Amino acid sequence: MSNVEPIAVAILAKAPLPGLAKTRLIPALGREGAALLQARLIARTLATACAAATGPVSLWAAPEESHFRELAQRFPVTLARQVDGDLGARMHGAFESACPALVIGSDCPALEPQHLRDAADALRDGCDAAVIPAEDGGYVLIGLRQPRPDLFADMPWGTATVMAETRRRAAELGLAVRELAPLWDLDLPADLDRLREAGLAELLPGLSSS
Secondary structure, three states: OOOOOOOEEEEEEEOOOOOOOOHHHHHHHHHHHHHHHHHHHHHHHHHHHHHHOOOOEEEEEEOOHHHHHHHHHHOOEEEEEOOOOOHHHHHHHHHHHOOOEEEEOOOOOOOOHHHHHHHHHHHHOOOOEEEEEEOOOOEEEEEEOOOOHHHOOOOOOOOOOHHHHHHHHHHHHOOOEEEOOOEOOOOOOOHHHHHHHOOOHHHOOOOOOO
8 A cells, every 4th residue: 555645635624613613503503502513523524534544634723723732632633724815725725735635624524534535546547636516516625636726716615606616717727627426515504404314413512422
């Protein structure tokens, strides 16, 4: 396995602070509950990335790293602080730090180690980019062989057109892109039922989580 090219994984995450994390879920869970869910989602994402074993894992923190010290003791990860700017700037900052790499958030509890391995294999196979679209029109993972700032600058983040615009830009740049099967992410109160249906109710506040 030593001759397999390492593909880094960078996780972008907001600190699980009440009032900062998962604000759109506060009406359903309350400030403390939304923060607890965020903490559990981050831990699950770290476990997934480490289990995938595609390469070194880093956790990019906002607003700063001190809120993640305990996780850095539990998992073999490197802590870093997200750069200033919008989501695109922060993602590009992670790619500038390490490439080839996969960048993910912590909002996709459906993400499994095999998804990361498949995306890493796409880059190893010579693709310029690998993407897992989100069902809401964005994406839950993007992998690049080298930084591509044009994929992130002035993007309408948080809209249903992000994936379509990413496809358009990638084609314009002449990039070879492998798209994997879409996944769902956890953003809105309605998504909490889907979490239960997926057998992941242990992530919800009020229940113990291992």
